[in-house]
Amino acid sequence: MELNTIIEIFKNPYVEAALIFLLFVVIAKTVAVVLRKYLKKITEKTKTKFDDVLLEKTEPFLTYVIVLIGVRFVLLHLGIMNLLISRIINSFIAILVVYFVIILIEMFINFWGTNWAKRTQSGVDAMLPLVHQLSKVVLIITCLMFILNIWDKDITGLVAGIGIAGIVLGFALKDSLSNIFGGISIILDKTYRIGDRIKIDPGESGIVYDISLRSTKIKTWDNDIIIIPNGMMANSKIQNYVQPSIKSRGVIEFCVAYGSDVDKVKRVIIEAIKKVENVLDEPAPSVYFSKMNDFSLDFDAKFWVDDVAKRYGTKENATSVIYKTLKKEGISIPFPTRTVYLKK
Known part of the structure; x- marks a missing residue:
């Protein structure tokens, strides 16, 4: 095969597009090898497992993003990048970013939030599932609004619908929300902790057995368990026998x-x-x-x-x-x- 023929082949736009895509695949694989071979050796020397899991989750995310960017360049080179394809690619990138952020939040809660809560005995671990779920909902709604914006859709109706749905749910779940916010208030204010000896007006007393977002469980001196909604606890007069000192x-x-x-x-x-x-x-x-x-x-x-x-x-x-x-x-x-x- 003559040299001119080879040159003509490489001048073919489809061959060039394939080479561009191959280049981005190679970049993606190189990044994966660097992360897996070199950075992993560094993370293995640390005491925490957080960086190991972070590295494991980051590798596929970066691979997918680099490949999507490569597809975008290929389509631009071929001149077939239209508004529809651009919107589809941008939507996929938005979904990937939000998914990765959700994974990061989940990792942070599992590794740092839970360990910190157990170490400080603050009871904050009862709030962590709620924080996780709320962050997921907020991120998913944000992603949805961003994608709608990519597609030039009016998000005013969506925002109004979310507001109306929030009001309806607020009225329907008034008592449950009262207990949840009461639980958050008790945990953040450190009114009492698990193991504290408390007395509640008008007379219930015992040891705090468990604190959840909805209720507080108290073990009485007769070894009975009393379950009291946190909304009631937040509005009650509580005598804590071990704060500020156990003396x-x-x-x-x-x-x-x-x-x-x-x-x-x-x-x-x-x-x-x-x-x-x-x-x-x-x-x-x-x-x-x-x-x-x-x-x-x-x-x-x-x-x-x-x-x-x-x-x-x-x-x-x-x-x-x-x-x-x-x-x-x-x-x-x-x-x-x-x-x-x-x-x-």
Whole structure:
């Protein structure tokens, strides 16, 4: 075959188009080899698996995008690139980009969001599925609007339809949305966490067993599980026994008879409480003369423990010690009396 014939063949526009496409395929394969052979060695040396998975997901995405760009150049070279084909290619690129972003968000949530939530024990992991789904919906709607714009379609009707649908769904799911936003508020505000001991007005109390977007589960002291909607929890008065510190104070009310030596009562009770197991030296136990009642002198004995879980058992022991100390010291413990005068 003569050289001129070969040159004429390569001057053929279809052959040139095939060579252009082949060039882009080679570029795509080269990028894939670089990612797989060289960058993978770097990612394997890191402690996290995030970069390994990111590299694995990036390779096919870049390959498809480069090939689509090559198809675009081929069609331009052949002069058959019309508005329809251009719109189709641009739509595919938009779909690929959105799909890749969704994968990135999912990876971020799985690797960083979940690990961070478990490490901080913040309960944010309950929000992660909602964040994932909402981000997917937003990205898909954005992609749809972008594609409609590529095809010169009016998106005003779509935006209005989405707004109307949102209003209708908002009314239909009012209670569910109230619970979900209540759950988000509780988690972000860190009102309580799993394992916290809480008391809810008007009286339910126990340990937080689980927090989801819809409800909070509380294990009572009788080992029952109470499920309370987060909308109700967000609007309730909640007493958290472990925030800001797990250290807790116990108070014991007791009384002695009139005529007792107030200073002696305070001294002997303080010394007795100091010897009770789990009572902290700092802050030191204290006894306050609180009230002169109708038939007694009332006192408050206060002490601290390093964990609220120890408070009730320590309070029982301390109450027993106070009773025994008063009895040992000969200090009378009064009881209600009433004197009746009979007039003849």
